[in-house]
Amino acid sequence: xxxxxxxxxxxxxxxxxxxxxxxxxxxxxxxxxxxxxxxxxxxxxxxxxxxxxxxxxxxxxxxxxxxxxxxxxxxxxxxxxxxxxxxxxxxxxxxxxxxxxxxxxxxxxxxxxxxxxxxxxxxxxxxxxxxxxxxxxxxxxxxxxxxxxxxxxxxxxxxxxxxxxxxxxxxxxxxxxxxxxxxxxxxxxxxxxxxxxxxxxxxxxxxxxxxxxxxxxxxxxxxxxxxxxxxxxxxxxxxxxxxxxxxxxxxxxxxxxxxxxxxxxxxxxxxxxxxxxxxxxxxxxxxxxxxxxxxxxxxxxxxxxxxxxxxxxxxxxxxxxxxxxxxxxxxxxxxxxxxxxxxxxxxxxxxxxxxxxxxxxxxxxxxxxxxxxxxxxxxxxxxxxxxxxxxxxxxxxxxxxxxxxxxxxxxxxxxxxxxxxxxxxxxxxxxxxxxxxxxxxxxxxxxxxxxxxxxxxxxxxxxxxxxxxxxxxxxxxxxxxxxxxxxxxxxxxxxxxxxxxxxxxxxxxxxxxxxxxxxxxxxxxxxxxxxxxxxxxxxxxxxxxxxxxxxxxxxxxxxxxxxxxxxxxxxxxxxxxxxxxxxxxxxxxxxxxxxxxxxxxxxxxxxxxxxxxxxxxxxxxxxxxxxxxxxxxxxxxxxxxxxxxxxxxxxxxxxxxxxxxxxxxxxxxxxxxxxxxxxxxxxxxxxxxxxxxxxxxxxxxxxxxxxxxxxxxxxxxxxxxxxxxxxxxxxxxxxxxxxxxxxxxxxxxxxxxxxxxxxxxxxxxxxxxxxxxx
Amino acid sequence: xxxxxxxxxxxxxxxxxxxxxxxxxxxxxxxxxxxxxxxxxxxxxxxxxxxxxxxxxxxxxxxxxxxxxxxxxxxxxxxxxxxxxxxxxxxxxxxxxxxxxxxxxxxxxxxxxxxxxxxxxxxxxxxxxxxxxxxxxxxxxxxxxxxxxxxxxxxxxxxx
Numbered sequence: 001x002x003x004x005x006x007x008x009x010x011x012x013x014x015x016x017x018x019x020x021x022x023x024x025x026x027x028x029x030x031x032x033x034x035x036x037x038x039x040x041x042x043x044x045x046x047x048x049x050x051x052x053x054x055x056x057x058x059x060x061x062x063x064x065x066x067x068x069x070x071x072x073x074x075x076x077x078x079x080x081x082x083x084x085x086x087x088x089x090x091x092x093x094x095x096x097x098x099x100x101x102x103x104x105x106x107x108x109x110x111x112x113x114x115x116x117x118x119x120x121x122x123x124x125x126x127x128x129x130x131x132x133x134x135x136x137x138x139x140x141x142x143x144x145x146x147x148x149x150x151x152x153x154x155x156x157x158x159x160x161x162x163x164x165x166x167x168x169x170x171x172x173x174x175x176x177x178x179x180x181x182x183x184x185x186x187x188x189x190x191x192x193x194x195x196x197x198x199x200x201x202x203x204x205x206x207x208x209x210x211x212x213x214x215x216x217x218x219x220x221x222x223x224x225x226x227x228x229x230x231x232x233x234x235x236x237x238x239x240x241x242x243x244x245x246x247x248x249x250x251x252x253x254x255x256x257x258x259x260x261x262x263x264x265x266x267x268x269x270x271x272x273x274x275x276x277x278x279x280x281x282x283x284x285x286x287x288x289x290x291x292x293x294x295x296x297x298x299x300x301x302x303x304x305x306x307x308x309x310x311x312x313x314x315x316x317x318x319x320x321x322x323x324x325x326x327x328x329x330x331x332x333x334x335x336x337x338x339x340x341x342x343x344x345x346x347x348x349x350x351x352x353x354x355x356x357x358x359x360x361x362x363x364x365x366x367x368x369x370x371x372x373x374x375x376x377x378x379x380x381x382x383x384x385x386x387x388x389x390x391x392x393x394x395x396x397x398x399x400x401x402x403x404x405x406x407x408x409x410x411x412x413x414x415x416x417x418x419x420x421x422x423x424x425x426x427x428x429x430x431x432x433x434x435x436x437x438x439x440x441x442x443x444x445x446x447x448x449x450x451x452x453x454x455x456x457x458x459x460x461x462x463x464x465x466x467x468x469x470x471x472x473x474x475x476x477x478x479x480x481x482x483x484x485x486x487x488x489x490x491x492x493x494x495x496x497x498x499x500x501x502x503x504x505x506x507x508x509x510x511x512x513x514x515x516x517x518x519x520x521x522x523x524x525x526x527x528x529x530x531x532x533x534x535x536x537x538x539x540x541x542x543x544x545x546x547x548x549x550x551x552x553x554x555x556x557x558x559x560x561x562x563x564x565x566x567x568x569x570x571x572x573x574x575x576x577x578x579x580x581x582x583x584x585x586x587x588x589x590x591x592x593x594x595x596x597x598x599x600x601x602x603x604x605x606x607x608x609x610x611x612x613x614x615x616x617x618x619x620x621x622x623x624x625x626x627x628x629x630x631x632x633x634x635x636x637x638x639x640x641x642x643x644x645x646x647x648x649x650x651x652x653x654x655x656x657x658x659x660x661x662x663x664x665x666x667x668x669x670x671x672x673x674x675x676x677x678x679x680x681x682x683x684x685x686x687x688x689x690x691x692x693x694x695x696x697x698x699x700x701x702x703x704x705x706x707x708x709x710x711x712x713x714x715x716x717x718x719x720x721x722x723x724x725x726x727x728x729x730x731x732x733x734x735x736x737x738x739x740x741x742x743x744x745x746x747x748x749x750x751x752x753x754x755x756x757x758x759x760x761x762x763x764x765x766x767x768x769x770x771x772x773x774x
Numbered sequence: 775x776x777x778x779x780x781x782x783x784x785x786x787x788x789x790x791x792x793x794x795x796x797x798x799x800x801x802x803x804x805x806x807x808x809x810x811x812x813x814x815x816x817x818x819x820x821x822x823x824x825x826x827x828x829x830x831x832x833x834x835x836x837x838x839x840x841x842x843x844x845x846x847x848x849x850x851x852x853x854x855x856x857x858x859x860x861x862x863x864x865x866x867x868x869x870x871x872x873x874x875x876x877x878x879x880x881x882x883x884x885x886x887x888x889x890x891x892x893x894x895x896x897x898x899x900x901x902x903x904x905x906x907x908x909x910x911x912x913x914x915x916x917x918x919x920x921x922x923x924x925x926x927x928x929x930x931x932x933x934x
Contacts, residue, residue: 029851037801198906249872664868668868698817
């Protein structure tokens with residue numbers, strides 16, 4: 001059995017407290033500076049001239065009318081790029097500007113900078129491009145057929161349009177299915193999900209004396225630094241990236257800002273003037289990454305008592321025209337495909353495929369939500385066939401400490417899944433609620449309710465696909481007046497990272513939180529901490545902060561000992577006292593002054609590396625991630641059987657992310673993830689035809705509003721502490737989205753008596769389920 | 775064209791071209807960057823300001839439409855260095871994450887409380903349904919509005 005994990009009163013002062021966010025006051029005053037809020041003298045506005053065709057050879061590019069526009073200061077094509085014509089991400093197949101061939105609608109071909117935003121837009125329309133259309137392909141299965149048009153740049157593909165094929169081979173699925181009493185199979189499909197961060201992409205590139213500075217809304221400043229250095233042909237030391245306040249990321253500002261910044265940088269370098277590039281909503285939806293559309297096939301077997309015996313999975317991700325992050329997205333999907341369950345025999349084949357569509361990329365969950373939709377639907381199908389309660393089936397198969405995951409990784413600690421399930425069951429009053437739903441459905445003619453469950457696991461951090469990126473540095477400095485500056489290379493995008501990191505620093509330094517100031521993220525002044533992705537910031541960056549803070553604390557302690565002349569002392573607020581003579585005391589301000597006067601080094605650097613991981617690409621087996629987070633979600637939906645409209649009435653979510661550093665911001669992370677999951681399952685549909693996104697607006701793409709949220713929303717945490725994390729913390733950010741949509745989807749299936757196999761569950765799809773489409 | 779109006783309680787007189795949006799007048803000409811553009815087509819509510827006490831989308835309002843009117847932006851909420859109870863409550867409930875939608879929510883909520891100082895949870899949810907937030911799931915924002923409403927009523931009760 002899992003340990004009793006709930007709320008052990010931990011001996012911490014600041015960690016575990018729901019303190020207000022450090023950035024909240026500036027944000028409520030309207031003082032936070034986002035990308036478009038910055039201006040520089042002489043600033044121009046940059047704009048891309050983009051492909052109108054999904055796949056074509058550029059026959060002629062005539063920019064003479066653009067150049068003749070009186071307000072245009074600078075025009076750039078591929079040959080004007082001073083460095084390499086490439087946006088380096090994992091592969092180097094994506095050019096900054098297309099030279100001969102365009103591979104998707106919206107691909108940048110040329111750039112211009114003009115005096116005002118309106119001038120830039122007007123001038124961009126003056127470009128004249130002659131195309132020779134090439135055969136194009138938009139569907140991943142078609143793109144894999146022999147004779148399909150070649151989309152992928154050959155150096156970036158395994159063969160043809162197959163970017164990557166990854167596998168897991170554990171045990172013997174044939175044997176596993178032979179041992180099964182019940183086998184369920186299904187194909188599931190999902191389309192795009194758009195990030196819809198409220199602040200669109202935006203950067204300003206500013207030429208400086210010895211290089212260039214780029215200010216922007218972004219998650220990964222060190223990615224941007226590398227991309228800008230590549231296109232300008234500059235050493236990294238001459239490229240300075242400064243993160244502005246960032247209005248949401250969710251993965252959408254992981255790789256895309258590299259492209260946006262590279263465009264602005266080339267224009268700034270060529271014109272010698274600051275250049276701002278800020279997308280409007282339409283350009284943002286049309287040209288930036290999204291969650292991969294997917295085709296997912298599952299076969300799952302279980303014994304009569306519910307014990308899972310085997311799972312076989314085949315899934316295809318439509319990656320778009322270039323690799324960007326697709327290989328990493330595919331890998332996470334692969335490792336998560338079997339769910340948080342004990343399954344002896346596992347066979348998974350994941351394929352990411354190039355098509356003539358906008359490149360997909362990172363989005364909260366990073367390749368896992370697509371397979372989670374499927375594995376959770378399979379669990380419910382099995383439960384129905386076995387006549388078992390869906391929560392009980394999950395409880396029966398849930399991973400426990402000492403169990404092996406699908407990649408044959410033995411979980412040695414911090415496995416809170418069973419506690420999550422038990423707590424969710426209790427909070428939702430599961431048995432009573434099931435009864436009430438049954439009564440409601442027997443009573444009501446035109447409305448039906450359903451309950452849905454999901455359980456998920458989440459590998460925290462980069463995992464064995466990119467262990468080189470799973471490191472972080474921190475610098476902590478005691479200022480001469482006793483205030484403390486903390487510099488880190490991970491970023492705040494709204495998730496609350498800076499507050500949590502400051503709490504960790506304050507805890508370790510035994511100082512009030514108000515003493516701590518987080519430094520702005522500027523690559524010339526903060527340590528490379530890898531990307532702010534993979535729910536890794538609290539854990540990995542937090543460890544680096546802890547390391548630095550402990551070193552500084554040791555120095556402060558030595559100084560206090562010298563000042564007070566006693567080996568031991570007690571901390572009281574901002575004062576240190578001699579326990580034998582409480583009148584002998586010194587304040588933090590005085591200690592700082594003393595250290596400054598005595599020429600002490602008042603800073604400390606910290607470093608953290610994720611615990612070792614390993615993985616064999618041939619078998620797909622290994623220790624994929626250093627630790628896993630878990631969750632159990634339960635949703636209650638009501639559908640109107642006349643209109644097909646569905647509404648989530650109640651939601652109960654319980655997470656194990658180890659120690660929760662800030663319960664209030666963690667609660668908000670979960671609530672926000674639930675909203676995005678409700679959107680994914682019920683509302684969000686981005687229609688595309690032949691590589692063209694048809695309606696790139698919020699008028700057509702509906703993200704949840706206040707009225708789409710459940711009337712009853714209950715969120716709780718069980719804390720299975722992780723010994724490798726700061727104060728026992730694991731990651732949280734992505735998990736709520738991963739679990740929520742699947743619970744909603746299962747609730748829709750339960751309410752309709754059908755089986756939802758495609759997102760989103762728009763009214764027409766719900767009506768079809770009610771009419772008996774299985 | 776000449777435009778005269780009151781902005782956060784102070785008279786303003788500026789020259790604006792006829793087609794200029796109120797949003798651009800505020801952000802670019804007057805430097806009040808607290809009002810945000812999220813979509814530019816009236817769908818997201820991030821650019822909400824108050825015009826004579828009513829919430830208006832400044833991306834769909836022409837600057838010249840506010841001639842002679844009172845415009846309130848997020849910068850006008852705090853008085854004498856003290857946060858407005860709505861701002862205070864949002865900080866307390868952690869109803870702010872990325873913060874980009876926050877000014878719009880504040881202005882919409884401010885307008886609600888002018889009209890209805892004692893709203894129910896359902897009324898707050900309905901009123902705020904025109905403002906999009908992608909981070910929070912809205913619950914802590916709704917909590918903040920209810921908390922601020924209660925405090926404002928108590929304040930008022932104490933005064934009278």
